[in-house]
Amino acid sequence: MSKTTSDSSNKIDTRRHAMMFAALGDDTRLKILVKLRSGVPQSIKQLSADLPVTRQAVTRHLRVLEEANFVSQEAHGRERRFVARSEAISEVHEFLDIVAGQWEDALMRLKSFSERK
Numbered sequence: 001m002s003k004t005t006s007d008s009s010n011k012i013d014t015r016r017h018a019m020m021f022a023a024l025g026d027d028t029r030l031k032i033l034v035k036l037r038s039g040v041p042q043s044i045k046q047l048s049a050d051l052p053v054t055r056q057a058v059t060r061h062l063r064v065l066e067e068a069n070f071v072s073q074e075a076h077g078r079e080r081r082f083v084a085r086s087e088a089i090s091e092v093h094e095f096l097d098i099v100a101g102q103w104e105d106a107l108m109r110l111k112s113f114s115e116r117k
Contacts, residue, residue, distance in 0.1 A: 004117065005044065012082040012095065012098065017092070017095050018074055019067075019068055020068045020069075020070070020091070020092055021063055021092070022068075023064050023067070023068035023070060024068075024070075024092070026061065026064075027050060028053055028057070028058075028061050029061045029064060029065055031051060032047055032051075032058065032061055032065065032071075033065065033070060033071075033084055035047055035091070036071060036083060036084035037084060038080060039083065040083075041076070041081035041082060041083045042072055042081055042082055042083075043076075043079050043080065043081050043082075044058055044059055044062070044080065044082075047062070047082065062082055066082075068088065069085055069087070069091075070084065070085060070088045070089070071083065071084055071085060
């Protein structure tokens with residue numbers, strides 16, 4: 001069962017978000033996502049170009065990104081091509097907006113409290 005935190009109307013799946021941030025916490029995976037930002041499906045060979053890792057390593061990184069829903073794959077003949085999923089990026093963005101809002105609220109309460117003293 002996932003840990004959740006309530007926000008007025010949202011349930012936040014912190015375990016899922018932790019997995020997503022862990023997937024983003026690697027330089028090579030971030031470079032792969034940047035390469036996929038165009039929306040054009042790319043093969044492992046294309047994604048491996050200019051990266052200082054083997055194709056096998058790129059495959060492992062893509063598996064992590066796929067498990068976190070940042071990428072999906074399509075079959076093109078015998079080749080698999082990968083594409084970024086904008087929904088996952090939007091989900092991370094929404095989560096960060098919620099956290100930022102909570103911090104802003106806390107800072108406003110602290111400011112209000114300190115001004116009363």
